[in-house]
Amino acid sequence: xxxxxxxxxxxxxxxxxxxxxxxxxxxxxxxxxxxxxxxxxxxxxxxxxxxxxxxxxxxxxxxxxxxxxxxxxxxxxxxxxxxxxxxxxxxxxxxxxxxxxxxxxxxxxxxxxxxxx
Amino acid sequence: xxxxxxxxxxxxxxxxxxxxxxxxxxxxxxxxxxxxxxxxxxxxxxxxxxxxxxxxxxxxxxxxxxxxxxxxxxxxxxxxxxxxxxxxxxxxxxxxxxxxxxxxxxxxxxxxxxxxx
DNA sequence: TAGAAATATGTACATATGTACATTTATTTA
DNA sequence: TAAATAAATGTACATATGTACATATTTCTA
Numbered sequence: 328x329x330x331x332x333x334x335x336x337x338x339x340x341x342x343x344x345x346x347x348x349x350x351x352x353x354x355x356x357x358x359x360x361x362x363x364x365x366x367x368x369x370x371x372x373x374x375x376x377x378x379x380x381x382x383x384x385x386x387x388x389x390x391x392x393x394x395x396x397x398x399x400x401x402x403x404x405x406x407x408x409x410x411x412x413x414x415x416x417x418x419x420x421x422x423x424x425x426x427x428x429x430x431x432x433x434x435x436x437x438x439x440x441x442x443x444x
Numbered sequence: 445x446x447x448x449x450x451x452x453x454x455x456x457x458x459x460x461x462x463x464x465x466x467x468x469x470x471x472x473x474x475x476x477x478x479x480x481x482x483x484x485x486x487x488x489x490x491x492x493x494x495x496x497x498x499x500x501x502x503x504x505x506x507x508x509x510x511x512x513x514x515x516x517x518x519x520x521x522x523x524x525x526x527x528x529x530x531x532x533x534x535x536x537x538x539x540x541x542x543x544x545x546x547x548x549x550x551x552x553x554x555x556x557x558x559x560x561x
Numbered sequence: 562t563a564g565a566a567a568t569a570t571g572t573a574c575a576t577a578t579g580t581a582c583a584t585t586t587a588t589t590t591a
Numbered sequence: 592t593a594a595a596t597a598a599a600t601g602t603a604c605a606t607a608t609g610t611a612c613a614t615a616t617t618t619c620t621a
Binding site for chain 1: 451453454456459462463465466467470471472474475476478479480482483484485488489492493496497499500502503506507526533534536538545548549552553554556557558559560
Binding site for chain 1: 597598599
C-alpha cells in the first residue's frame with residue numbers, strides 16, 4: 328500500500344542541479360585544509376590563546392606544556408593556512424590571529440560547544 | 445642596546461590567567477570532534493548537499509559517486525556528533541542538517557573561502 | 562512468506578598525521 | 592667574535608583515519 332509520505336528519490340537532473348550549488352573544488356579544498364589545521368588539541372588551544380592576545384613561541388610552549396619544536400610545527404601549519412601571522416620583534420617571533428574571520432570561527436565554535444548539553 | 449618595542453615574555457601568573465580563559469576540556473574536545481567530522485571531502489560535500497535540502501542515502505551515494513557503505517559510514521560519523529539527523533520514511537532514511545548552528549558554520553566557511561584570494 | 566530494495570555494520574588496509582628527537586639557522590649581547 | 596638565546600627545520604615513528612570489501616539487518620512488495 329502506497330504511503331503518502333513516502334520519500335521520492337530525486338532524478339539525476341535535480342541532483343546535478345544540487346551539485347552545481349556546492350562550493351567550488353578550490354573552496355572545498357581550502358575549507359578542508361582549515362578544518363584539518365584546527366583539528367588538533369595543541370593547535371586549537373594555540374588559537375584560543377592567541378584569541379586573548381599575541382604571544383611569542385616560548386610563551387606558547389610554556390603555556391601548552393609542549394616542546395618548542397612541537398609548537399613551532401603547529402605554528403607553521405597555522406601560518407601556512409593564514410590562520411595566524413608572525414611579527415618579528417628583536418629575537419622574538421610574536422604570533423597573532425590573522426583576521427576577524429578566525430576570531431569569529433573560534434567564538435562560534437566555543438558558543439556552540441557551550442550550548443551543547 | 446635595548447629596543448623599546450622589545451617583546452616582553454609574560455610571567456607564569458599572566459599565562460595561567462590566560463589558560464583559565466580557554467574553553468573547558470570538554471568543550472575543546474567537542475570542538476575538535478566536530479572539526480574532525482567535517483574534515484573530509486566526502487563528509488563536507490555531504491553537509492553542503494544537505495544544506496540545500498534533505499536527501500536519502502541512495503541519493504547521496506549517487507551524487508557523491510561513492511559506494512553506499514562509504515556514504516553510510518560518513519553519515520554515521522556526522523550523526524554521532526549530531527551534525528545531521530535521520531528520519532525514517534518507509535524504507536528510506538532521510539538525512540537532514542541537525543540545526544541552524546551547522547548551517548551557519550557551513551555558510552561562514554563558504555563565505556570565508558570565497559573571500560580568500 | 563519469499564525475494565528484493567534500502568541501509569547499516571564488521572573488518573581490514575593503505576595512507577595521513579601529530580608529536581618527539583636532534584640539528585640548524587638567526588639574532589643578540591658580553 | 593664567541594657564547595647564548597629564540598625559533599625553525601629535518602627525520603622518524605606510532606597512531607589515527609578514510610575508504611573499500613563483504614555481510615547483516617530492516618522494510619516493503621509481489
